[in-house]
Amino acid sequence: MSFAQVQGQEMAVGSLRRALRSGRLHHAYRFEGPAGVGKGMVALALGQALVCERPVEGEGCGQCSSCRRAVTISQEPPYVPLHPDIIVLERGLYSSLGKDLDEKQNLSTEQVRRVLLGRLNFPPHEGRGRLVVIKQAEEMNASAANALLKTLEEPPPRTYFVLITSRGRLLLDTIRSRTLLLRFAPLGEGVMRGILRQHKVAPEALDSVIELAGGSVSAALDFADAEETAARQAFVDSVKAALAAPDAGEAMALAAARDKEKESLRERLVALAVSLAREGREKAMAGESCGAAPEQVSAALQAVRELERNISPALVVETMLLRMRQAMV
Ligand SMILES: [Zn+2]
Structure with a gap:
């Protein structure tokens, strides 16, 4: 060293x-x-x-x-x-x-x-x-x-x-x-890419992992875990499905099922925020309205902060879903 x-x-x-x-x-x-x-x-x-x-x-x-x-x-x-x-x-x-x-x-x-x-x-x-x-x-x-x-x-x-x-x-x-x-600053994309290659992160995963990790190698390595990647994607998909559902019941069922380990939930919420932000950006670039995306992104980030303040994971997700749905009205 x-x-x-x-x-x-x-x-x-x-x-x-x-x-x-x-x-x-x-x-x-x-x-x-x-x-x-x-x-x-x-x-x-x-x-x-x-x-x-x-x-x-x-x-x-x-x-x-x-x-x-x-x-x-x-x-x-x-x-x-x-x-x-x-x-x-x-x-x-x-x-x-x-x-x-x-x-x-x-x-x-x-x-x-x-x-x-x-x-x-x-x-x-x-x-x-x-x-x-x-x-x-x-x-x-x-x-x-x-x-x-x-x-x-x-x-x-x-x-x-x-x-x-x-x-x-x-x-x-x-x-x-x-x-x-x-x-100490978050690491730039080029540096991250080099270090993650040394850690044998799969080339096809590099872009998404770097997008999620906010310039932190340890976060990137957590995000690169293949099993967790699948679970994270499932979480993002289920939140989006719950938001698209006509009534709040499905969203509440999701919240109840989310009393997960704090750290993995944190990563999933970050992934959700990044995914919603990307969708909003793509819509805006296509000349469409980005809808509730900005409010929903901030609801996801607020959930991350609440998790750090030791609020129960289920309550954090439930509150987040409520805020996200309200933003759509
Ligand atoms: Zn020496």
């Missing part, structure tokens, strides 16, 4: 490389951007730069034992990098260490104390520096975040932080103000 291997994030990577070369690395960064665009890869490349035994222009060589252990994950739980100076925090990552770390909802104060603060009393084990990576940092509860504040403001010597989040607005202001923002 090196900075050169990260594609499509020239701004963020360029900024870190310049800081490393000039010896002016900030002590705490906040990587914000969609999931699956390379934030974790860049954090690991930064980790290598900090622990490498033979750095080249401030960056990790990628070859030495330290560089390799920085990006090699333990075979046994907790699944963290083998190098002791790369410290990763994430909700649930240390559940093997005891019941109090079996975190269902939040990254807990207990994890911050036990995994991080206890170790920071000692200097880095072997590296020239050490890196603390906090994944999905917005999942820290308020007391965990507060336990971190002082250290974030005045870290021990040679200690650097990267907080990773795809939902930066959920971070406490006190955390935001103590970290330097590096924004």
Whole structure:
């Protein structure tokens, strides 16, 4: 893993490389951007730069034992990098260490104390520096975040932080103000195409997967799953059939049958929004009225947001169908 291997994030990577070369690395960064665009890869490349035994222009060589252990994950739980100076925090990552770390909802104060603060009393084990990576940092509860504040403001010597989040607005202001923002953009179509080919996504699926994925490789790989693709199409078709039905009964039956796993429903709703938008666009280009398409697209996107707010899947679909039907009147 090196900075050169990260594609499509020239701004963020360029900024870190310049800081490393000039010896002016900030002590705490906040990587914000969609999931699956390379934030974790860049954090690991930064980790290598900090622990490498033979750095080249401030960056990790990628070859030495330290560089390799920085990006090699333990075979046994907790699944963290083998190098002791790369410290990763994430909700649930240390559940093997005891019941109090079996975190269902939040990254807990207990994890911050036990995994991080206890170790920071000692200097880095072997590296020239050490890196603390906090994944999905917005999942820290308020007391965990507060336990971190002082250290974030005045870290021990040679200690650097990267907080990773795809939902930066959920971070406490006190955390935001103590970290330097590096924004990660959704990946462009060309970059996506190249990466998905490397992942052996079927060529005939590339266009539709890229259209759905919003510049995120992880989302694209989820969308590329063949079985799920069929289920998603069935969902889109059944919503459209329900909307075309003369009475609301069929739509309600559909909603009742939709108490599905949240993540797959999310993908199906996104697929629905994209499909409705495409139909609207095609009609408009053919000079026809695009009808209720704009309202229906926003109803589907609103459903995605409601799902993220933990509203029950069945209720989300039911409400969406009502809004879509109202838009047709
Ligand atoms: Zn190295």
